[in-house]
Amino acid sequence: MSQITRRGLMKTGAAAGVVAATGLPAKAANRGGTLRLGLAGANTSDSWDGRTHSDSFMIIMGHGTVFDCLTEVKANGELVGELAESWEASSDAKTWTFNLRKGVTFHNGKAFGADDVIASLQMHTAEGAKSAAKPIVAAISEMKKMNDHQVQFTLAAGNADFPFLMSDYHILMYPAGQIEEAIANGIGTGLYKVESFDPGVRAVVSRVDGHYKDGSAGWFDSVEAIAINDSSARMNALMTGQVDAVNRVDFKTEPLMKANPNVEIFEVTGNQHFTFPMLTNQAPYDDANVRKALKYAVNRQEMVDKILQGHGKVGNDHPIGPANQYFAADLPQLEFDADKAKFYMKEAGLTSLDINLSASDAAFSGAVDAAQLYQASAKGAGININVVQEPADGYWSNVWLKKPWCACYWSGRATEDWMFSTAYESGVPWNDTSWENARFQELLLAGRAELDSDKRRSIYGEMQAIMSEEGGTIVPMYANYVDANSTKLAHGDDIGNLWQMDSSRITERWWFK
Template sequence: MGNLNKHILQSGVSRRSILQGAAAIGGAAVAGQFAIGPAAAQPKKGGTFRVGIAAGNTSENYDPGTWDNVFVQVFATSRHGYLIEITADGTLVGEVAESWEPSPDATVWTFKIRPGIEYHSGGTVKPEDVVASINYHRGENSTSAAKPFVDPIKDISVDGDSVVFTLEAGNADFPFVVSDYHLPIIKSSDGKIDPTSSDGCGPYKVTNYQPGVIAELTRNENYWKTDRAHFDDVKLLTIVDPAARQSALLTGNVDVIDQVDLKTVGLFKRSPNVTILSTTGTQHYTFAMDTRTAPFSDNNVRMALKYAVDRQELVDKILFGYGAVGNDHPISPSNRFFADDLEQTTYDPDKSKYYLKQAGLDSLDVSLSAADAAFGGAVDAAVLYSNSASKAGINIKPTREPNDGYWSDVWMKKPFCAVYWGGRPTEDWMFSVAYASGAPWNDTYWENERFNQLLKTARSELDETKRADMYREMQNLVRTDGGVIIPMFASYVMAHNEKVQHPEKVAANWTLDGFRAVERWWFA
């Protein structure tokens, strides 16, 4: 691919102040897209859209509080509607919410509910459904992964055709919170939703679901967005193995795949019927250490491991240039408050040895769990990491884990493992989900009192200069004290056949057009 594949994370598009008004809210920035292939034509209806996805487990279900991988995330946006949609350019538009407005201190947010949106099972979306849908994730007994970022909601009430959210403290990013994929609007009864129901108000209706295998859907003829949902039917297929996924596209068994195996991306380039599509944003690959467990409970060991990885080698050999070096915190240059002045952690075996000595060690032996289910090339990345770390006296034993069950049996279970993160559009969101004390997805079990204090304060700070300073300190705390090694930010690299068409700009907040390819794309 020459220089064409050397995509780097780009500075974000600025957004207007959230407090200037509901419709004026701009999104956390995402970078542009790179495609090889014909220009998109005008959308038309028809066809069965088949998507090969590099994720899926037999333990998955309809419960929105449990969704944790690309398959269930794409499946969710295919059948559900959300209060807010993040557009391809990172701005916010109303979906179930027709409009929204904050109080001057951003502690009260009023969302006017769009009239006439129909559920697949009949009936229309009511404000009471919104209340029940969000409340499902709240409360002391909630086990939802969304609980940490809905807990700050003090009260939700109905006011005519609107829903009013009262927060414990001001949150200028609150509209982003309610766009999260865990928070679809679901039909309620007696103030409760049914988390086992396939019903939704989105573009497609479920006809068949076999967790870890396939989801089949058909177009919702009553979908309120008349310029969306172009396919007649949709099939989402779990194809975790990279070679099988590639073969499925080349043989015409699927129309699009995510997570293209970058080692063989050249094969696609040589095929006249395949288009490579790459978007850059917040996706990052990590090695997570359980900070509760020795030796990772010692920050000197954690720092030794951070200086023992050759980041540029991983970008070159694992991402093949489709990405950029990371600095051990999850905020990318496409985020609004990215701290571009922090010192870059580099490969330095001598510094690594220094930190080992500070820990009272001359050498270190650890196992690193990895599988391609974590991210494409994760096992190879673990091997490269092992090679570079050996020069610092660190013996990393790469352990290949099964792809099936990786997210249920390895992630947050094994003390040192490979992980992918799609990132989040705001700093508060990313930190709240994966770094806050007690967060269900805090996969390093990291506890830092100063960080947690700053997280709460920055969320309600309306002075953007002060807010930027706090997020800078938080990024540095994760970098120098946290339990995560983030060696690289990875582009989303997808491939599709010549039939598939999409808008000129494709979202980079998540893969597959912000998880919305099913709704936004069409056939030529």
């Protein structure tokens, strides 16, 4: 299976169906039992509407449990078909033909087909709809039903990542004509069907009989997800055996959990990263030398050690993470170097610099402390950082994108193009550095329509290098996803690193020993 290159998969995903069908976990898995999850990230406003999913409870119970997408990223990062069996692109990556899996039914018995795909995608661009996946679907200029199990998408501009984007957890497949009912009751094609759902409190689902993933996923008889937003209560629930797995382990109690023989911690480094974006159209950040001085004035390892308590990796001032396909692992690592910082200060014609850094724990947990560490390490280079503690309420509307330098976080994106075009393409609303770089922009457009995997690697590698060298954001660290489970549970060889809890697919991939 390893001979299948990504390009092969991208252009003709014909083998993808085979991968999914034979994707048996290396270790023998057992059927049975009720998985009890204690999950943070639940809200009383939760619903089965994929367009609104943004927090872990619904991401896990939505795309990971009750619903399916067209494609799926496996735990090892490989893209396979979920409801799509295979796909094929035209040479300009503009026209994509998806062959759908046959014989799939929704939980209410309706057969899944091309109409459902089209209706489900149209939900995101419907008038008044507030969907986080709107830009993805809006890029499709035409959707054509070729036959009951084939759909052709024509994109406004070529996008080699299109099948990847179809794995996004917002883009769930609903039964056409019954979408309202499906959202009200949670009717999908997933491995588990909804038994009861109390938003912000609890969801219970049970295994569907005769599912297309039989034998490769879905080992539990039922799953009970309990909303436990309070972190001490969540850790307690796992320690006392009330639940079998929890997300977002509290670093403070982590040593205690490690000491418990019935609990194990699992952590992965994904794309989630913390940033300090500066508005590069404002002085002094418009000077690349000032930005460089700031890049050398931060002690990244110290931040990983003290803010993340070691649960992370140092960042390199670009937003592409280890979970991305073309992550440039060989890029020279920026390190704290007071002399270099001073050198670039001199280049900028400055002997000292007084700047404000706005931070609040709304940006990320520990942001204010991180800003203070920055302040301490930058002092040696003659840079006086004044940490401005901003109120957590309204941080994203009043501080981020408004203050010249602030703290921010990104959960990362599954593809390089998606990440770059969300926050670093010139002119996009979330460009939190107002950064414009002609070469970067040119590479971005070239990479988007390029189907050749090697060429894309070099394109995205160069983009990461440009950002690392002179970009407007400081990315001191990647934060790990740290979750914990009872030792009664077992899982495959790899743990997905796109989201928490094995890319939010713990209910599909794990089993009881």
